[in-house]
Amino acid sequence: MLEALNNLLPQTQCGQCGFKGCRPYAQAMLEGQADINQCPPSGNVGIEKIAQFLGVSPKALNPQFGEHKPKSVAFIDENACIGCVKCIAACPVDAIVGAAKFMHTIIASECTGCELCIAPCPVDCIAMQVLDNPHSAPSPLHAKQRYESRQQRKENEAAEKIERLRKQKARLAAMQNV
Numbered sequence: 001m002l003e004a005l006n007n008l009l010p011q012t013q014c015g016q017c018g019f020k021g022c023r024p025y026a027q028a029m030l031e032g033q034a035d036i037n038q039c040p041p042s043g044n045v046g047i048e049k050i051a052q053f054l055g056v057s058p059k060a061l062n063p064q065f066g067e068h069k070p071k072s073v074a075f076i077d078e079n080a081c082i083g084c085v086k087c088i089a090a091c092p093v094d095a096i097v098g099a100a101k102f103m104h105t106i107i108a109s110e111c112t113g114c115e116l117c118i119a120p121c122p123v124d125c126i127a128m129q130v131l132d133n134p135h136s137a138p139s140p141l142h143a144k145q146r147y148e149s150r151q152q153r154k155e156n157e158a159a160e161k162i163e164r165l166r167k168q169k170a171r172l173a174a175m176q177n178v
Contacts, residue, residue, distance in 0.1 A: 001030065002026055002027055002030060003024070004053065004165075005026040005029060005030060005050070005054070006022055006023045006144075007073050007140070007141070007144075008026075008042075008046065008049050008050055008053055009022040009025065009039060009042060009046070009050075010022070010041040010042055010112070010140050010143075010149060011028060011112065011140040011141075011142070011143040012041045012091035012092075012112040012114040012143065013093065013112065013114055013116075013143075013147050014040075014041060014112070014113075014114035014115060014116060015114075015116070016038075016039065016041070016057060016065050016066045017034065017039045017065055017124070018034070018040040018065065019034065019040060021092070021147070022144070025038065025039065026027045028162060029050070029054065030098055035059070035062065036050045036051050036054060036056060036058070036059060037059040037060060037061050037062045037063075037065075038062055038064070038065045039061075039073075039167075040061060040066035040067055040068055040069065041068075041069075041113070042112075043068050044058075044060075044061070044068065045121070047059065047060075047061065049083060056109055061144055066122075070130045070131070070134065071120040071130070071134040071137045072112055072113040072114055072128040072129055072130050073106060073108045073111040073128070073129055073131060073137070074087075074095075074096075074106045074111050074113070074115070074117050074118070074126050074127070074128060074129075075106060075108075075126065075127050075128070075129045075146065076096075076103075076105055076125055076159075077124050077125040077126075077127070078103045078105060079102075080123050080124075080125035081098070081103045081123070082101075082103045082122070082123055083098060083099065083100055083101040083103060083104065084100075084121075084122055084123075085098065085099075085100050085104070085119060086120035086121060086126050087104060087117035087121055088104065088114045088128060089118055089120070090117050090120050091114075091116065092114060092116060092147050092150065093111070093112055093114075093138075093146040093147050093150060094110070094112055094146060094149075094150050095102075095107045095108075095110035095112070095119060095146075103123040105163050108136075109136070109138065110138055110146060111138075112137070112138060112143045113128065113137065114172040115128060124159060149175055
């Protein structure tokens with residue numbers, strides 16, 4: 001049931017609902033800890049689908065969580081970008097490419113429009129652009145797959161770092177015993 005409800009969400013992973021992604025929001029709805037009208041990217045159609053799935057009456061979006069907006073993607077003013085990588089770290093679907101101290105760019109076809117890259121940018125070179133064709137945005141399923149792939153990569157990187165530290169500690173301990 002959790003996965004089915006999660007699949008009804010837009011998979012922007014934006015956190016506007018007050019939770020750290022679509023799955024935690026779906027879980028909270030199932031547990032009665034969140035209402036069905038906390039997801040601005042879902043739009044009225046999304047809220048209606050959630051209501052139907054849960055067997056409750058649809059509601060208008062709670063304005064406390066934002067407002068419905070047209071589908072948009074982030075755009076980086078490449079002349080102003082300083083290559084700080086803060087936007088890359090913030091993107092939940094790895095839709096930003098670049099390297100430290102080099103210009104970054106958005107892969108528009110992968111951007112979910114979550115806006116999470118805007119706040120950490122120290123030079124305000126990121127803006128949202130409304131899509132001419134809203135159907136050109138990534139499908140929720142595709143966005144979900146990218147998000148899950150990123151999460152798995154981050155977990156692997158953390159495990160590798162722990163293993164490197166463990167080996168380094170073992171080497172230091174061995175050197176002290178010599």
